[in-house]
Amino acid sequence: MRHQRVLFIDDDQIIASATCEALRDYGYRVTELHSASEALAETDAPDPLFALVSDINLGPGPDGFDIAKDARPRTSTTAASVVGS
Numbered sequence: 001m002r003h004q005r006v007l008f009i010d011d012d013q014i015i016a017s018a019t020c021e022a023l024r025d026y027g028y029r030v031t032e033l034h035s036a037s038e039a040l041a042e043t044d045a046p047d048p049l050f051a052l053v054s055d056i057n058l059g060p061g062p063d064g065f066d067i068a069k070d071a072r073p074r075t076s077t078t079a080a081s082v083v084g085s
Contacts, residue, residue: 004050005029009039009067011058019053036062043071056084 006028010016013034020032028050033039036058043049052071054064061068064082071080 003027003029005031005047007031007033007039007042007049007052007054009033009036009052009054009058009064011055015055035059036064036067039058039067040070043067045073051079051081053081053083 006023008016008020008023010019010058011034016032016034020030023030031042034040039052039054039065040062043052049071050067054067056064058067067081068080
């Protein structure tokens with residue numbers, strides 16, 4: 001079941017880059033994003049998501065919980081994880 005698409009959102013580019021590299025090493029297709037606005041637009045993409053992983057605090061505006069709630073109706077089979085550091 002590898003080659004599934006994972007959406008990873010973190011405003012810390014170092015954390016995002018390292019985590020996405022690890023996920024790619026495991027065979028996942030990862031879309032790396034750094035803001036809530038990018039993530040909200042990406043959840044509308046036609047390519048289905050296997051998982052959505054987001055930092056809680058993404059700066060001003062929507063947070064990781066908002067992204068997960070917004071994406072849920074369109075991606076009902078997607079696993080969502082919101083984490084904080």
